[in-house]
Amino acid sequence: MIDIKLLRENPEKIIDALQKRGVYGSPKNSEEITAMPYKQLEGMLDIEQLLKLEGERRTRIKEADELKNRRNVVSEEIGKLKQKKQDAAGLIAEMKGVSEKIKELDERLKKIEEDENNFLLIIPNIPHESVPVGKDEAENIKTRKWGEPGQFDFPPLNHWDIGEMLGIIDFDRAAKIAGARFSLMKGMGARLERALMNFMLDTNTSKGYKEIFPPILVNKESMTGTGQLPKFESELFKIGFTKDTIDFLKTKFITVQKNEYETMIDGKKKKEWIHIEAELNRMLGNELYLIPTAEVPVTNIHRDEILNEADLPIYYTAYTPCFRREAGSYGKDTRGLIRQHQFNKVEIVKFVRPENSYEELEKLTRDAEDILQRLGLPYRVITLCTGDMGFSSAKTYDIEVWLPGQDRYREISSCSNFEDFQARRANIRFRREGKKGTEFVHTLNGSSLAIGRTVVAILENYQQKDGSVLIPEALRPYMGVELIK
Protein backbone atom coordinates (compact mmCIF):
# COMPACT_ATOMS: atom_id res chain seq x y z
CA MET A 1 0.00 0.00 0.00
CA ILE A 2 1.24 3.45 -0.77
CA ASP A 3 1.55 6.09 1.93
CA ILE A 4 -1.52 8.29 1.99
CA LYS A 5 0.57 11.15 3.35
CA LEU A 6 2.90 10.93 0.39
CA LEU A 7 -0.12 11.08 -1.84
CA ARG A 8 -1.37 14.16 -0.04
CA GLU A 9 1.94 15.96 -0.12
CA ASN A 10 3.44 14.78 -3.40
CA PRO A 11 0.70 13.37 -5.60
CA GLU A 12 2.95 13.94 -8.62
CA LYS A 13 5.26 11.20 -7.36
CA ILE A 14 2.44 8.68 -7.32
CA ILE A 15 1.19 9.81 -10.71
CA ASP A 16 4.68 9.52 -12.14
CA ALA A 17 4.97 5.99 -10.78
CA LEU A 18 1.63 4.96 -12.24
CA GLN A 19 2.57 6.45 -15.59
CA LYS A 20 5.79 4.46 -15.61
CA ARG A 21 3.77 1.34 -14.94
CA GLY A 22 1.28 2.35 -17.59
CA VAL A 23 -1.79 2.38 -15.35
CA TYR A 24 -2.44 6.08 -14.83
CA GLY A 25 -5.47 7.85 -16.26
CA SER A 26 -9.15 8.50 -15.97
CA PRO A 27 -11.30 5.42 -16.12
CA LYS A 28 -14.45 5.48 -18.16
CA ASN A 29 -16.62 4.69 -15.21
CA SER A 30 -15.32 7.46 -12.97
CA GLU A 31 -18.73 8.19 -11.49
CA GLU A 32 -18.82 4.66 -10.12
CA ILE A 33 -15.47 4.74 -8.45
CA THR A 34 -16.54 6.11 -5.13
CA ALA A 35 -19.02 3.33 -4.78
CA MET A 36 -16.96 0.53 -6.21
CA PRO A 37 -13.28 1.24 -6.62
CA TYR A 38 -12.55 -2.34 -7.55
CA LYS A 39 -14.37 -1.75 -10.81
CA GLN A 40 -11.12 -0.18 -11.90
CA LEU A 41 -9.27 -3.44 -11.53
CA GLU A 42 -8.67 -3.82 -15.21
CA GLY A 43 -8.47 -0.16 -15.93
CA MET A 44 -6.65 3.00 -15.06
CA LEU A 45 -6.21 4.61 -11.69
CA ASP A 46 -7.59 8.08 -11.26
CA ILE A 47 -5.60 9.64 -8.47
CA GLU A 48 -7.62 12.85 -8.41
CA GLN A 49 -10.62 10.80 -7.30
CA LEU A 50 -8.59 9.40 -4.46
CA LEU A 51 -7.44 12.84 -3.37
CA LYS A 52 -11.04 13.95 -3.27
CA LEU A 53 -11.92 11.03 -1.02
CA GLU A 54 -9.03 11.84 1.26
CA GLY A 55 -10.09 15.47 1.54
CA GLU A 56 -13.59 14.44 2.43
CA ARG A 57 -12.34 11.96 4.97
CA ARG A 58 -10.50 14.68 6.85
CA THR A 59 -13.46 17.03 6.81
CA ARG A 60 -15.72 14.36 8.26
CA ILE A 61 -13.21 13.43 10.96
CA LYS A 62 -13.05 17.02 12.08
CA GLU A 63 -16.83 17.31 12.26
CA ALA A 64 -17.30 14.07 14.15
CA ASP A 65 -14.41 14.66 16.55
CA GLU A 66 -15.77 18.01 17.60
CA LEU A 67 -19.14 16.51 18.44
CA LYS A 68 -17.54 13.61 20.27
CA ASN A 69 -15.55 16.02 22.34
CA ARG A 70 -18.75 17.81 23.29
CA ARG A 71 -20.39 14.50 24.16
CA ASN A 72 -17.48 13.47 26.38
CA VAL A 73 -17.46 16.77 28.25
CA VAL A 74 -21.19 16.91 28.82
CA SER A 75 -21.53 13.25 29.76
CA GLU A 76 -19.02 13.82 32.49
CA GLU A 77 -21.04 16.77 33.71
CA ILE A 78 -24.17 14.66 33.75
CA GLY A 79 -22.38 12.10 35.85
CA LYS A 80 -21.39 14.76 38.37
CA LEU A 81 -24.87 16.21 38.51
CA LYS A 82 -26.38 12.79 39.11
CA GLN A 83 -23.98 12.11 41.92
CA LYS A 84 -25.12 15.31 43.57
CA LYS A 85 -28.69 14.21 42.93
CA GLN A 86 -29.31 17.21 40.71
CA ASP A 87 -31.47 17.34 37.63
CA ALA A 88 -29.78 16.66 34.29
CA ALA A 89 -32.77 16.05 32.07
CA GLY A 90 -32.06 19.05 29.84
CA LEU A 91 -28.48 18.00 29.13
CA ILE A 92 -29.51 14.41 28.52
CA ALA A 93 -32.10 15.51 26.01
CA GLU A 94 -29.53 17.63 24.22
CA MET A 95 -27.00 14.81 24.16
CA LYS A 96 -29.50 12.45 22.68
CA GLY A 97 -29.54 14.61 19.57
CA VAL A 98 -25.75 14.92 19.53
CA SER A 99 -25.31 11.17 19.73
CA GLU A 100 -27.61 10.63 16.82
CA LYS A 101 -25.71 13.15 14.78
CA ILE A 102 -22.43 11.44 15.66
CA LYS A 103 -23.81 8.11 14.58
CA GLU A 104 -24.80 9.56 11.24
CA LEU A 105 -21.41 11.16 10.68
CA ASP A 106 -19.59 8.00 11.69
CA GLU A 107 -21.55 5.98 9.20
CA ARG A 108 -20.63 8.35 6.41
CA LEU A 109 -17.03 8.41 7.50
CA LYS A 110 -16.90 4.64 7.60
CA LYS A 111 -18.16 4.45 4.04
CA ILE A 112 -15.61 6.99 2.85
CA GLU A 113 -12.80 5.14 4.60
CA GLU A 114 -13.88 1.85 3.08
CA ASP A 115 -13.92 3.34 -0.39
CA GLU A 116 -10.59 5.03 0.12
CA ASN A 117 -9.02 1.89 1.51
CA ASN A 118 -10.34 -0.22 -1.33
CA PHE A 119 -8.82 2.27 -3.71
CA LEU A 120 -5.48 2.30 -1.93
CA LEU A 121 -5.37 -1.49 -2.01
CA ILE A 122 -5.33 -1.61 -5.80
CA ILE A 123 -2.61 0.98 -6.31
CA PRO A 124 0.65 -0.75 -7.21
CA ASN A 125 3.97 0.01 -5.56
CA ILE A 126 6.21 2.86 -6.67
CA PRO A 127 9.16 1.57 -8.71
CA HIS A 128 12.62 2.33 -7.33
CA GLU A 129 14.58 4.96 -9.22
CA SER A 130 17.07 2.35 -10.43
CA VAL A 131 14.34 0.40 -12.23
CA PRO A 132 14.44 0.85 -16.01
CA VAL A 133 11.36 2.52 -17.43
CA GLY A 134 9.67 0.38 -20.03
CA LYS A 135 6.36 -0.88 -21.18
CA ASP A 136 6.74 -4.67 -21.25
CA GLU A 137 9.20 -7.55 -21.00
CA ALA A 138 10.91 -6.46 -24.20
CA GLU A 139 12.40 -3.56 -22.27
CA ASN A 140 13.79 -5.60 -19.39
CA ILE A 141 17.54 -5.32 -18.93
CA LYS A 142 19.90 -8.31 -19.12
CA THR A 143 22.01 -7.64 -16.08
CA ARG A 144 24.47 -10.53 -15.87
CA LYS A 145 25.09 -14.05 -17.01
CA TRP A 146 26.64 -17.12 -15.42
CA GLY A 147 27.76 -20.24 -17.23
CA GLU A 148 27.50 -21.10 -20.89
CA PRO A 149 24.76 -23.20 -22.47
CA GLY A 150 26.22 -26.68 -22.96
CA GLN A 151 26.96 -28.07 -26.39
CA PHE A 152 25.24 -31.32 -27.31
CA ASP A 153 26.43 -33.73 -29.98
CA PHE A 154 22.83 -34.86 -30.33
CA PRO A 155 19.54 -32.96 -30.51
CA PRO A 156 18.58 -32.23 -26.87
CA LEU A 157 15.13 -33.40 -25.85
CA ASN A 158 12.35 -31.66 -23.95
CA HIS A 159 12.08 -32.53 -20.28
CA TRP A 160 8.66 -34.09 -20.76
CA ASP A 161 10.07 -36.53 -23.28
CA ILE A 162 13.01 -37.30 -21.04
CA GLY A 163 10.74 -37.67 -18.02
CA GLU A 164 8.32 -40.00 -19.73
CA MET A 165 11.07 -42.07 -21.33
CA LEU A 166 12.71 -42.56 -17.95
CA GLY A 167 9.34 -43.29 -16.35
CA ILE A 168 9.81 -40.61 -13.71
CA ILE A 169 7.08 -38.17 -14.77
CA ASP A 170 3.56 -39.32 -15.65
CA PHE A 171 1.41 -36.56 -17.13
CA ASP A 172 -1.41 -38.79 -18.34
CA ARG A 173 -2.17 -40.26 -14.96
CA ALA A 174 -1.83 -36.86 -13.31
CA ALA A 175 -4.53 -35.61 -15.68
CA LYS A 176 -6.68 -38.60 -14.72
CA ILE A 177 -6.25 -37.95 -11.02
CA ALA A 178 -6.52 -34.18 -11.00
CA GLY A 179 -6.66 -32.61 -14.44
CA ALA A 180 -4.52 -30.62 -16.82
CA ARG A 181 -1.48 -28.80 -15.42
CA PHE A 182 -0.80 -31.38 -12.76
CA SER A 183 2.07 -33.83 -12.64
CA LEU A 184 2.79 -37.16 -11.08
CA MET A 185 6.40 -37.78 -10.16
CA LYS A 186 7.53 -41.37 -9.77
CA GLY A 187 10.61 -43.20 -8.62
CA MET A 188 13.73 -41.12 -9.18
CA GLY A 189 11.53 -38.23 -10.28
CA ALA A 190 9.82 -38.09 -6.91
CA ARG A 191 13.19 -38.55 -5.30
CA LEU A 192 14.58 -35.64 -7.29
CA GLU A 193 11.87 -33.32 -6.01
CA ARG A 194 12.64 -34.32 -2.45
CA ALA A 195 16.38 -34.09 -2.96
CA LEU A 196 16.12 -30.58 -4.39
CA MET A 197 13.91 -29.45 -1.56
CA ASN A 198 16.38 -30.68 1.04
CA PHE A 199 19.39 -29.40 -0.85
CA MET A 200 17.89 -25.93 -1.19
CA LEU A 201 16.76 -25.74 2.43
CA ASP A 202 20.13 -26.97 3.70
CA THR A 203 21.99 -24.47 1.54
CA ASN A 204 19.81 -21.61 2.75
CA THR A 205 19.88 -22.53 6.43
CA SER A 206 23.67 -22.77 6.28
CA LYS A 207 23.65 -19.09 5.33
CA GLY A 208 21.57 -18.07 8.32
CA TYR A 209 18.07 -18.37 6.97
CA LYS A 210 15.76 -19.82 9.59
CA GLU A 211 13.71 -22.74 8.35
CA ILE A 212 9.94 -22.35 8.42
CA PHE A 213 7.18 -24.78 7.60
CA PRO A 214 4.01 -22.67 7.43
CA PRO A 215 0.32 -23.27 6.80
CA ILE A 216 -0.46 -23.49 3.10
CA LEU A 217 -4.08 -22.47 3.55
CA VAL A 218 -4.33 -18.88 4.66
CA ASN A 219 -7.01 -16.33 5.40
CA LYS A 220 -7.99 -13.23 3.49
CA GLU A 221 -6.01 -10.89 5.73
CA SER A 222 -2.78 -12.70 4.90
CA MET A 223 -3.49 -12.59 1.18
CA THR A 224 -4.21 -8.88 1.45
CA GLY A 225 -1.07 -8.28 3.48
CA THR A 226 1.28 -9.44 0.75
CA GLY A 227 -0.78 -7.96 -2.09
CA GLN A 228 -2.48 -10.97 -3.74
CA LEU A 229 -5.85 -9.61 -2.67
CA PRO A 230 -8.02 -7.88 -3.60
CA LYS A 231 -6.67 -7.51 -7.10
CA PHE A 232 -5.61 -11.03 -8.01
CA GLU A 233 -8.36 -13.17 -6.58
CA SER A 234 -8.84 -14.90 -9.92
CA GLU A 235 -5.29 -16.29 -9.70
CA LEU A 236 -6.00 -18.07 -6.43
CA PHE A 237 -7.56 -21.37 -5.47
CA LYS A 238 -10.07 -20.97 -2.76
CA ILE A 239 -11.67 -23.33 -0.28
CA GLY A 240 -15.43 -22.98 -0.12
CA PHE A 241 -17.57 -20.45 -1.89
CA THR A 242 -16.01 -17.94 -4.22
CA LYS A 243 -16.70 -14.25 -4.10
CA ASP A 244 -18.62 -14.59 -7.36
CA THR A 245 -20.97 -17.13 -5.82
CA ILE A 246 -21.57 -15.01 -2.75
CA ASP A 247 -22.13 -11.91 -4.86
CA PHE A 248 -24.62 -13.86 -6.96
CA LEU A 249 -26.51 -15.02 -3.89
CA LYS A 250 -26.51 -11.49 -2.55
CA THR A 251 -28.14 -10.16 -5.69
CA LYS A 252 -30.80 -12.85 -5.32
CA PHE A 253 -31.51 -12.16 -1.67
CA ILE A 254 -30.67 -8.52 -1.26
CA THR A 255 -34.30 -7.44 -1.20
CA VAL A 256 -35.03 -9.85 1.63
CA GLN A 257 -32.33 -9.07 4.13
CA LYS A 258 -34.21 -10.66 6.98
CA ASN A 259 -35.90 -13.99 6.40
CA GLU A 260 -38.26 -15.74 8.69
CA TYR A 261 -38.48 -19.50 8.58
CA GLU A 262 -39.98 -22.26 10.63
CA THR A 263 -37.96 -24.94 12.26
CA MET A 264 -38.63 -27.92 14.51
CA ILE A 265 -37.05 -27.79 17.93
CA ASP A 266 -37.91 -30.52 20.41
CA GLY A 267 -40.92 -31.46 18.37
CA LYS A 268 -42.28 -27.92 18.47
CA LYS A 269 -42.55 -25.53 15.60
CA LYS A 270 -40.52 -22.44 16.19
CA LYS A 271 -39.97 -19.29 14.20
CA GLU A 272 -36.42 -18.23 13.51
CA TRP A 273 -34.88 -15.23 11.87
CA ILE A 274 -31.84 -15.08 9.73
CA HIS A 275 -29.93 -12.15 8.29
CA ILE A 276 -29.12 -13.46 4.88
CA GLU A 277 -26.63 -10.80 3.91
CA ALA A 278 -24.85 -11.08 7.24
CA GLU A 279 -24.70 -14.84 6.85
CA LEU A 280 -23.28 -14.56 3.36
CA ASN A 281 -20.65 -12.09 4.52
CA ARG A 282 -19.73 -14.41 7.32
CA MET A 283 -19.32 -17.30 4.90
CA LEU A 284 -17.11 -15.13 2.76
CA GLY A 285 -15.08 -14.07 5.76
CA ASN A 286 -14.38 -17.67 6.72
CA GLU A 287 -12.92 -18.69 3.41
CA LEU A 288 -9.38 -19.94 3.09
CA TYR A 289 -7.03 -19.63 0.15
CA LEU A 290 -4.34 -21.99 -1.06
CA ILE A 291 -1.08 -20.10 -1.12
CA PRO A 292 0.43 -19.24 -4.51
CA THR A 293 3.84 -18.89 -2.84
CA ALA A 294 5.40 -19.28 0.62
CA GLU A 295 5.89 -15.53 0.56
CA VAL A 296 2.31 -15.19 1.79
CA PRO A 297 2.36 -17.15 5.04
CA VAL A 298 5.99 -16.37 5.81
CA THR A 299 5.73 -12.60 5.34
CA ASN A 300 2.55 -12.65 7.40
CA ILE A 301 4.36 -14.26 10.32
CA HIS A 302 4.99 -10.76 11.59
CA ARG A 303 1.73 -9.15 10.55
CA ASP A 304 0.50 -6.65 13.15
CA GLU A 305 3.75 -6.83 15.07
CA ILE A 306 6.23 -4.25 16.26
CA LEU A 307 9.72 -5.72 16.05
CA ASN A 308 12.79 -4.58 17.92
CA GLU A 309 15.52 -2.99 15.86
CA ALA A 310 17.91 -5.60 17.26
CA ASP A 311 15.75 -8.38 15.77
CA LEU A 312 16.46 -7.13 12.26
CA PRO A 313 17.33 -8.36 9.76
CA ILE A 314 15.19 -11.50 9.93
CA TYR A 315 15.91 -14.19 7.33
CA TYR A 316 13.51 -17.05 6.69
CA THR A 317 13.47 -19.90 4.23
CA ALA A 318 10.50 -22.16 3.64
CA TYR A 319 9.53 -25.07 1.48
CA THR A 320 5.88 -25.18 0.48
CA PRO A 321 3.72 -26.47 -2.31
CA CYS A 322 2.28 -23.55 -4.32
CA PHE A 323 -1.07 -23.36 -6.05
CA ARG A 324 -2.01 -21.14 -8.97
CA ARG A 325 -5.08 -21.00 -11.16
CA GLU A 326 -3.11 -19.85 -14.19
CA ALA A 327 -6.27 -18.25 -15.49
CA GLY A 328 -5.67 -16.50 -18.76
CA SER A 329 -2.63 -18.54 -19.75
CA TYR A 330 -4.57 -21.19 -21.60
CA GLY A 331 -2.35 -21.54 -24.61
CA LYS A 332 0.94 -21.22 -22.74
CA ASP A 333 3.23 -24.04 -21.70
CA THR A 334 0.51 -26.62 -21.94
CA ARG A 335 3.06 -29.42 -21.97
CA GLY A 336 5.56 -30.25 -19.33
CA LEU A 337 6.30 -29.03 -15.85
CA ILE A 338 6.81 -25.35 -16.55
CA ARG A 339 3.34 -24.08 -15.72
CA GLN A 340 1.46 -26.18 -13.18
CA HIS A 341 -1.50 -25.59 -10.89
CA GLN A 342 0.54 -27.14 -8.11
CA PHE A 343 4.30 -26.97 -7.77
CA ASN A 344 6.95 -27.03 -5.09
CA LYS A 345 9.15 -24.12 -4.20
CA VAL A 346 11.71 -23.09 -1.63
CA GLU A 347 11.39 -19.44 -0.82
CA ILE A 348 13.52 -16.95 1.07
CA VAL A 349 11.99 -13.99 2.87
CA LYS A 350 13.66 -11.06 4.60
CA PHE A 351 12.54 -8.37 7.00
CA VAL A 352 15.11 -5.58 7.06
CA ARG A 353 15.70 -1.97 8.03
CA PRO A 354 14.76 0.45 5.25
CA GLU A 355 18.26 1.86 4.83
CA ASN A 356 19.80 -1.38 3.66
CA SER A 357 16.99 -3.08 1.82
CA TYR A 358 18.64 -2.64 -1.59
CA GLU A 359 21.87 -4.09 -0.35
CA GLU A 360 19.78 -6.96 1.02
CA LEU A 361 18.10 -7.42 -2.36
CA GLU A 362 21.50 -7.87 -4.00
CA LYS A 363 22.50 -10.41 -1.35
CA LEU A 364 19.21 -12.24 -1.62
CA THR A 365 19.52 -12.48 -5.39
CA ARG A 366 23.08 -13.80 -5.05
CA ASP A 367 21.85 -16.42 -2.61
CA ALA A 368 19.27 -17.60 -5.13
CA GLU A 369 21.92 -17.60 -7.89
CA ASP A 370 24.19 -19.63 -5.65
CA ILE A 371 21.77 -22.56 -5.79
CA LEU A 372 22.00 -22.58 -9.58
CA GLN A 373 25.76 -22.30 -9.48
CA ARG A 374 26.06 -25.21 -7.11
CA LEU A 375 23.87 -27.22 -9.46
CA GLY A 376 25.96 -26.09 -12.43
CA LEU A 377 22.99 -24.66 -14.30
CA PRO A 378 23.68 -21.74 -16.66
CA TYR A 379 21.51 -18.70 -16.03
CA ARG A 380 21.14 -14.99 -16.54
CA VAL A 381 19.77 -12.24 -14.33
CA ILE A 382 17.21 -9.82 -15.70
CA THR A 383 16.21 -6.49 -14.20
CA LEU A 384 12.51 -6.09 -14.80
CA CYS A 385 11.35 -2.78 -16.23
CA THR A 386 8.54 -0.70 -14.75
CA GLY A 387 5.92 -2.14 -17.07
CA ASP A 388 6.77 -5.77 -16.35
CA MET A 389 7.17 -5.66 -12.58
CA GLY A 390 4.73 -7.26 -10.20
CA PHE A 391 2.09 -5.24 -8.43
CA SER A 392 3.73 -5.14 -4.99
CA SER A 393 7.36 -4.84 -6.02
CA ALA A 394 9.59 -1.77 -6.06
CA LYS A 395 12.37 -3.64 -7.83
CA THR A 396 12.62 -7.16 -9.17
CA TYR A 397 15.38 -9.34 -10.58
CA ASP A 398 14.27 -12.41 -12.44
CA ILE A 399 16.72 -15.28 -12.70
CA GLU A 400 16.33 -17.28 -15.89
CA VAL A 401 17.83 -20.70 -16.31
CA TRP A 402 19.03 -22.11 -19.60
CA LEU A 403 16.81 -24.87 -21.03
CA PRO A 404 18.44 -26.65 -23.98
CA GLY A 405 15.24 -28.56 -24.78
CA GLN A 406 13.50 -25.26 -25.42
CA ASP A 407 16.63 -23.50 -26.64
CA ARG A 408 15.94 -20.51 -24.44
CA TYR A 409 16.18 -19.09 -20.92
CA ARG A 410 13.15 -19.48 -18.64
CA GLU A 411 12.33 -17.82 -15.32
CA ILE A 412 13.24 -19.96 -12.33
CA SER A 413 13.36 -17.32 -9.61
CA SER A 414 12.04 -13.86 -8.97
CA CYS A 415 13.70 -11.71 -6.30
CA SER A 416 11.98 -8.55 -5.15
CA ASN A 417 12.26 -5.68 -2.74
CA PHE A 418 8.82 -4.52 -1.71
CA GLU A 419 10.17 -1.71 0.46
CA ASP A 420 7.39 -0.79 2.90
CA PHE A 421 4.55 -1.70 0.53
CA GLN A 422 3.73 -5.04 2.13
CA ALA A 423 4.74 -3.86 5.59
CA ARG A 424 2.18 -1.09 5.36
CA ARG A 425 -0.55 -3.49 4.25
CA ALA A 426 0.36 -6.10 6.82
CA ASN A 427 1.27 -3.55 9.49
CA ILE A 428 4.78 -4.84 10.17
CA ARG A 429 6.76 -2.24 12.06
CA PHE A 430 9.87 -1.87 14.17
CA ARG A 431 11.07 0.45 16.86
CA ARG A 432 14.47 2.07 16.61
CA GLU A 433 16.74 1.89 19.61
CA GLY A 434 16.24 5.01 21.72
CA LYS A 435 13.73 6.59 19.35
CA LYS A 436 10.07 7.27 19.84
CA GLY A 437 7.47 5.89 17.52
CA THR A 438 7.58 3.13 14.95
CA GLU A 439 8.65 2.65 11.34
CA PHE A 440 7.64 0.13 8.73
CA VAL A 441 10.19 -2.56 7.93
CA HIS A 442 11.13 -3.40 4.37
CA THR A 443 10.24 -6.88 3.14
CA LEU A 444 11.94 -8.87 0.40
CA ASN A 445 11.61 -12.31 -1.02
CA GLY A 446 12.80 -14.58 -3.76
CA SER A 447 12.50 -18.14 -4.94
CA SER A 448 15.50 -20.27 -4.26
CA LEU A 449 14.23 -21.97 -6.28
CA ALA A 450 11.10 -23.17 -7.99
CA ILE A 451 11.66 -26.92 -7.68
CA GLY A 452 9.61 -28.07 -10.66
CA ARG A 453 11.50 -25.80 -13.00
CA THR A 454 14.77 -26.90 -11.44
CA VAL A 455 13.83 -30.48 -12.29
CA VAL A 456 13.20 -29.30 -15.84
CA ALA A 457 16.59 -27.60 -15.96
CA ILE A 458 18.44 -30.63 -14.60
CA LEU A 459 16.74 -33.07 -16.95
CA GLU A 460 17.41 -30.90 -19.98
CA ASN A 461 20.92 -29.69 -19.15
CA TYR A 462 22.23 -32.99 -17.83
CA GLN A 463 20.66 -35.32 -20.39
CA GLN A 464 22.98 -37.83 -22.02
CA LYS A 465 22.99 -39.25 -25.50
CA ASP A 466 21.65 -42.58 -24.26
CA GLY A 467 18.63 -40.93 -22.65
CA SER A 468 19.95 -41.07 -19.10
CA VAL A 469 20.38 -38.01 -16.92
CA LEU A 470 23.48 -37.21 -14.88
CA ILE A 471 22.91 -35.90 -11.38
CA PRO A 472 24.78 -32.68 -10.49
CA GLU A 473 27.47 -33.38 -7.96
CA ALA A 474 25.98 -31.22 -5.23
CA LEU A 475 22.80 -33.24 -5.39
CA ARG A 476 24.32 -36.72 -5.31
CA PRO A 477 24.36 -37.03 -1.50
CA TYR A 478 20.64 -36.31 -1.57
CA MET A 479 19.88 -38.59 -4.53
CA GLY A 480 22.04 -41.51 -3.62
CA VAL A 481 22.78 -42.07 -7.30
CA GLU A 482 24.89 -40.39 -9.97
CA LEU A 483 22.65 -41.13 -12.85
CA ILE A 484 18.98 -41.60 -13.62
CA LYS A 485 18.48 -44.20 -16.29
Add this chain to the structure above:
RNA sequence: GGAGAGGUGGCCGAGUAGGUCGAAGGCAGCCGCCUGCUAAGCGGUUGUGGGGGUAAAACUUCACCCAGGGUUCGAAUCCCUGCCUCUCCGCCA
Protein backbone atom coordinates in the same frame (compact mmCIF):
# COMPACT_ATOMS: atom_id res chain seq x y z
C1' G B 1 -19.32 -33.01 17.81
C1' G B 2 -20.96 -32.16 23.39
C1' A B 3 -20.00 -29.39 28.36
C1' G B 4 -17.51 -25.52 30.91
C1' A B 5 -13.72 -21.29 31.68
C1' G B 6 -11.48 -17.16 29.66
C1' G B 7 -9.54 -13.10 26.22
C1' U B 8 -7.31 -5.88 29.80
C1' G B 9 -1.09 -1.80 28.13
C1' G B 10 6.05 -5.08 26.60
C1' C B 11 4.89 -8.94 30.45
C1' C B 12 2.09 -10.22 35.13
C1' G B 13 -2.34 -8.60 37.06
C1' A B 14 -6.70 -5.29 39.43
C1' G B 15 -11.09 -3.40 37.69
C1' U B 16 -18.31 -6.62 36.19
C1' A B 17 -25.04 -3.63 40.91
C1' G B 18 -22.29 1.38 33.80
C1' G B 19 -19.98 7.61 35.10
C1' U B 20 -13.97 11.77 36.30
C1' C B 21 -10.45 4.53 33.50
C1' G B 22 -5.90 4.96 28.65
C1' A B 23 -7.17 2.20 32.71
C1' A B 24 -4.73 0.62 40.18
C1' G B 25 -0.52 -2.35 41.57
C1' G B 26 3.88 -5.14 40.29
C1' C B 27 7.82 -6.46 36.85
C1' A B 28 10.72 -4.92 32.78
C1' G B 29 12.52 -0.35 30.26
C1' C B 30 14.15 4.86 30.24
C1' C B 31 15.98 9.55 32.86
C1' G B 32 17.94 11.60 37.25
C1' C B 33 19.84 11.19 42.54
C1' C B 34 22.68 8.23 45.77
C1' U B 35 26.94 4.65 45.86
C1' G B 36 34.40 3.24 44.81
C1' C B 37 31.76 -0.55 41.03
C1' U B 38 27.37 -3.70 40.89
C1' A B 39 23.02 -4.59 43.63
C1' A B 40 19.57 -2.40 46.81
C1' G B 41 17.16 2.44 47.71
C1' C B 42 14.75 7.30 46.33
C1' G B 43 12.24 10.71 42.66
C1' G B 44 10.37 11.11 37.80
C1' U B 45 9.03 8.80 33.23
C1' U B 46 7.44 5.01 29.52
C1' G B 47 1.43 2.42 24.47
C1' U B 48 -0.61 2.54 19.28
C1' G B 49 -3.28 4.87 15.41
C1' G B 50 -6.13 9.10 13.20
C1' G B 51 -7.29 14.59 12.95
C1' G B 52 -5.73 19.72 14.03
C1' G B 53 -1.21 22.43 14.99
C1' U B 54 4.43 23.26 14.13
C1' A B 55 10.07 24.24 10.03
C1' A B 56 10.25 20.29 13.55
C1' A B 57 8.60 20.02 18.42
C1' A B 58 5.54 21.68 22.24
C1' C B 59 0.45 21.57 22.43
C1' U B 60 -4.63 19.89 21.46
C1' U B 61 -8.44 16.47 20.22
C1' C B 62 -10.68 11.65 18.72
C1' A B 63 -10.34 6.38 18.82
C1' C B 64 -8.41 1.82 20.84
C1' C B 65 -9.37 -2.89 27.43
C1' C B 66 -9.96 -9.86 21.10
C1' A B 67 -13.26 -8.24 16.60
C1' G B 68 -18.04 -6.46 14.79
C1' G B 69 -22.88 -4.85 16.06
C1' G B 70 -26.54 -3.13 19.97
C1' U B 71 -28.60 -0.65 24.65
C1' U B 72 -27.46 4.25 27.12
C1' C B 73 -26.67 11.22 27.95
C1' G B 74 -22.35 7.97 29.12
C1' A B 75 -19.53 0.95 28.47
C1' A B 76 -13.33 -2.30 29.74
C1' U B 77 -17.85 -2.93 32.62
C1' C B 78 -24.77 -4.70 30.23
C1' C B 79 -26.87 -7.54 25.55
C1' C B 80 -26.06 -10.15 20.65
C1' U B 81 -22.75 -12.32 16.86
C1' G B 82 -18.03 -13.98 15.48
C1' C B 83 -12.84 -15.28 16.22
C1' C B 84 -9.12 -17.21 19.35
C1' U B 85 -7.14 -19.76 23.86
C1' C B 86 -7.63 -23.31 27.90
C1' U B 87 -10.04 -27.72 30.61
C1' C B 88 -13.19 -32.17 30.45
C1' C B 89 -15.95 -35.92 27.37
C1' G B 90 -16.50 -38.11 22.50
C1' C B 91 -14.24 -38.98 17.66
C1' C B 92 -9.99 -39.22 14.60
C1' A B 93 -4.73 -38.99 11.28
